[in-house]
Amino acid sequence: MHFLRRPISLRQRLILTIGAILLVFELISVFWLWHESTEQIQLFEQALRDNRNNDRHIMR
Numbered sequence: 001m002h003f004l005r006r007p008i009s010l011r012q013r014l015i016l017t018i019g020a021i022l023l024v025f026e027l028i029s030v031f032w033l034w035h036e037s038t039e040q041i042q043l044f045e046q047a048l049r050d051n052r053n054n055d056r057h058i059m060r
Contacts (some may be wrong), residue, residue, distance in 0.1 A: 008016075
């Protein structure tokens, strides 16, 4: 395991750090979008159950 003895360069550490930060924020945004989409689906299903028609003004 010769590669373990070689110290990691500052450039490689910077790239790894930026990559880790981007990964964390990507996971946060994926979770947030999933949460928002499930909320929108619940609102849509509730509107269908209540038989609400939000496009009534178009039919006039």
